[in-house]
Amino acid sequence: MPESPVIHVSDISAKIKEVEQAFRRYLDEFGINEPVNIINNSGGKDSGATDLLAMAITGGAYRSVAADTGNEHPMTIEHLKTLHEQRPDKGPVVEIVSADYPEEMFAKRREAISKGWRKKQMVRAGSYRGILMPSLSRADTKFAENWRSAAKAMGWGDYDTPLDAALSALHRTGNPFLDMALTHGGFPLGRQRFCTDELKMKVVLDRVLTPLIEAGCDVVQWSGVRGDESDKRAGYTRFEEDRRDDSGQLYNFLPIHQWTAADVFALYRHFGVKPNPLYSQGMGRVGCMPCILVKKEELAEIAARFPSEIERAAEWELQVAKTSRWIHWMIVGHVNRRQFKPVQRQIRITPHLDEDSGEEVNTATDSRPARLGINTRLPHRDYELEVEAYQGTSMLGPRGGVIGGSVHDAVDWSKTGRGGKVYDLVTASINAESCSSKYGLCE
Ligand code: SF4
Numbered sequence: 183m184p185e186s187p188v189i190h191v192s193d194i195s196a197k198i199k200e201v202e203q204a205f206r207r208y209l210d211e212f213g214i215n216e217p218v219n220i221i222n223n224s225g226g227k228d229s230g231a232t233d234l235l236a237m238a239i240t241g242g243a244y245r246s247v248a249a250d251t252g253n254e255h256p257m258t259i260e261h262l263k264t265l266h267e268q269r270p271d272k273g274p275v276v277e278i279v280s281a282d283y284p285e286e287m288f289a290k291r292r293e294a295i296s297k298g299w300r301k302k303q304m305v306r307a308g309s310y311r312g313i314l315m316p317s318l319s320r321a322d323t324k325f326a327e328n329w330r331s332a333a334k335a336m337g338w339g340d341y342d343t344p345l346d347a348a349l350s351a352l353h354r355t356g357n358p359f360l361d362m363a364l365t366h367g368g369f370p371l372g373r374q375r376f377c378t379d380e381l382k383m384k385v386v387l388d389r390v391l392t393p394l395i396e397a398g399c400d401v402v403q404w405s406g407v408r409g410d411e412s413d414k415r416a417g418y419t420r421f422e423e424d425r426r427d428d429s430g431q432l433y434n435f436l437p438i439h440q441w442t443a444a445d446v447f448a449l450y451r452h453f454g455v456k457p458n459p460l461y462s463q464g465m466g467r468v469g470c471m472p473c474i475l476v477k478k479e480e481l482a483e484i485a486a487r488f489p490s491e492i493e494r495a496a497e498w499e500l501q502v503a504k505t506s507r508w509i510h511w512m513i514v515g516h517v518n519r520r521q522f523k524p525v526q527r528q529i530r531i532t533p534h535l536d537e538d539s540g541e542e543v544n545t546a547t548d549s550r551p552a553r554l555g556i557n558t559r560l561p562h563r564d565y566e567l568e569v570e571a572y573q574g575t576s577m578l579g580p581r582g583g584v585i586g587g588s589v590h591d592a593v594d595w596s597k598t599g600r601g602g603k604v605y606d607l608v609t610a611s612i613n614a615e616s617c618s619s620k621y622g623l624c625e
Pocket residue numbers: 251253370375377378381382469470472473474475
């Protein structure tokens with residue numbers, strides 16, 4: 183086993199000093215006097231280290247703010263609530279804020295789908311472009327009859343129409359993550375990662391930063407971003423004006439931009455503070471559990487150690503699926519979708535080399551109307567998509583080739599080896615009792 187890098191206390195003292203000098207220098211350079219220092223604290227090791235640095239440098243003249251997404255492990259919330267008890271000089275209690283999705287927002291959404299779902303709707307993008315989706319408010323159609331069977335088989339209960347199911351699910355729960363997904367009619371996914379914006383950035387901006395700016399304060403926001411985590415992060419500037427705000431009063435400071443994970447844990451040891459206990463329970467990162475971007479190995483760890491978090495995600499999926507027009511259409515499967523004729527023809531474009539000129543040409547080789555059904559393959563650029571009936575909506579998106587599955591499908595995939603086919607003995611033998619921290623935390 184490789185040895186953890188040894189970092190001496192004197193090295194950490196020098197690093198703290200460097201951050202302090204850099205901070206003072208930036209204040210001078212930007213002409214900032216007595217700013218309000220706000221620490222973005224996620225409960226993770228890097229933002230926690232940033233909090234400890236702020237404590238050392240400002241003597242406690244700062245606010246540490248955490249946005250609870252409602253999808254955090256209870257240990258993270260407990261760690262945040264008790265961090266001030268661990269700091270040698272105590273300092274401020276971490277302020278925990280949460281996004282709120284008021285009942286009026288749900289009422290608006292219910293009104294919108296009550297009108298919108300009555301009409302047929304054409305799919306305007308992707309492989310299904312041109313397909314007409316049916317009205318979801320009628321109970322007297324063949325589609326509705328088949329939808330009722332599918333909905334029952336999925337454990338959704340007895341509803342006459344998809345609209346009835348959606349209206350029953352669209353109510354405020356008070357959990358920010360779930361309320362966000364319900365009002366969007368789906369979970370955040372890939373580029374549409376609205377969770378970070380709505381549950382973290384916006385709530386801190388609205389509740390904490392904007393009131394300070396409006397009160398005329400200069401605000402320096404400290405974040406625990408480290409450059410060695412990705413090329414994108416490496417390109418961030420250590421101190422700059424925040425462009426989200428044109429008042430010229432908001433600044434971003436990345437005190438540990440050049441630090442390694444080993445430096446961060448050495449800082450914890452230096453102050454005698456324990457990081458979030460999730461790091462000693464197999465988690466390589468701390469944030470939502472599960473995060474929509476969770477890595478394969480980490481998902482296997484979560485399933486082995488914290489199965490109740492997976493069950494919670496599965497319950498959320500059932501509720502959120504009912505609010506998605508797309509899912510209602512897709513659960514019915516091939517039997518009934520064939521009645522919805524595509525209004526455009528699917529054309530397969532095949533690039534090939536012209537025998538005479540030797541140049542690449544594109545030829546339309548197939549202009550039959552697309553037919554949807556089990557195992558139907560739709561030509562779409564350079565890949566083909568298998569069309570099947572959805573079984574739900576996975577909070578973690580398609581994993582292991584399963585589209586329209588559930589978090590349980592994702593967990594099954596997480597227990598497989600490379601390529602998702604072969605059962606991986608290493609992954610399967612996770613011992614939920616042992617420590618497998620990636621950072622050598624068990625001394
Ligand atoms: S990206 Fe992950 S950690 Fe961040 S808010 Fe979304 S689910 Fe939570």
